[in-house]
Amino acid sequence: MLHKVKKRNLYEEIASQIMQSISEGYYKPGQQLPGERELAAQLGVNRGSLREALRVLEFMRVVEKRIGEGVFVRDPARESSLEAVVFRFLAEDGLDQESLQGVCEAIVTVESSMARLAARRAGEEDLARLKALVRQMKPDNDDIDTFTNLDQEFHLLVAQLGKSPVLFSVASSMWIIMKKYAHALHLYPERRKKCADGHQLIAQSICSGNEEQAYKEMERHLKGAFNVLLT
Amino acid sequence: MLHKVKKRNLYEEIASQIMQSISEGYYKPGQQLPGERELAAQLGVNRGSLREALRVLEFMRVVEKRIGEGVFVRDPARESSLEAVVFRFLAEDGLDQESLQGVCEAIVTVESSMARLAARRAGEEDLARLKALVRQMKPDNDDIDTFTNLDQEFHLLVAQLGKSPVLFSVASSMWIIMKKYAHALHLYPERRKKCADGHQLIAQSICSGNEEQAYKEMERHLKGAFNVLLT
DNA sequence: GCTTATTAGTGGTCGAACCAGTCAACCATT
């Protein structure tokens, strides 16, 4: 199984370094960063590349630019955006246990809510797609990667059927991260079986329009799965 | 009450325009945008400024850059990030009714979940802060802006007490948007009274550690408030 | 002492050049 070669952009490297410097405490909240010219020199890159990095960091609310004054560090705990977590994950090629736990918790919360919404809002066509996807899962025959992909597809579909674009975007971001860890969840056949059974129950709840049951089943399903990951 | 003059950066204007062109259907998902040089010329801006805009749009997953190929539009419904909604709001100085409804729904979902988590996890010190904040609200005396600020502070504090940084960042982004509309929620004294009462009940539930009650109270409180907004 | 210029530093913008990856057209070999 070959993976696409990933090429790190310069701006990504820069943003990642600055972010890391902040989380290491080298730059503290409220503190001013060196000027763009000097910072670029320190990093050995051009100012334009640095500016792209700072622009994205500003967008993540990790940093605040004040024209005529400088660039200042914001409080990461209170201000930084959801995408900052995703970025940190993608840049550092993984997350620490604590952050991962936070992501899992978020998924449980959002995905369960989406299952409930899906039970309320999914139409006939939606339900047909859901059923088809559930039937497609073959816990005994599928290899791990195929199974993992179908698993993720299922959850994204449920999130989609909730028909709440804002919450869907949150779920979507979270699954981007989980993709990395999902493989480990399905190593053993009995886990795959359990997973497929869970999907079955969730799909049934959604199809029957039982909102609270859909919520509970999804919550149980995900908590069970993530327990494996967080030990 | 004076508001800060906001100066739009060039990159913001560019990103906003491109985003709008996409949502208007001028550029469709999968389609390739003009090259950076030409696009910059069309917009009458420097390539560097355009690149900052494109970088942020890429980060929002609104657009995909493929080196050596070009810039391509992604499917906004399926891919764009939560921050894209926030950006659209900030750039266009408001949201359409449908998007606003989505934001309200997301807040109800996340904030209710956070209230439940807060009931589970808040410590003594946290509860003291919560109580103090509730006591500070004077629905009869406060002017609208003061009351609105305290309202927002209360909800952000609840979100914080849930002690889930990932979900907090979501709530935080949503409240950035709601700040614009919150004023309208508190125009009438009876609404302010009702709002303050709601906070009282929520705080009590959290303090007593009653998770489900905290969830339900928060849900009821927010749904009631947003109903006013969505008619 | 207060106000007003000055000034140095900041981010914001610009323009031009070159590097590096991609693709399509073409050509030579097989």
Place this chain on the structure above:
DNA sequence: AATGGTTGACTGGTTCGACCACTAATAAGC
């Protein structure tokens, strides 16, 4: 005809150097 290599014209990526606009601290003038 099919393959594989070469070329050239695109694409985004990066660099350099200059100037503008804004801000805050300082010096000059009253």
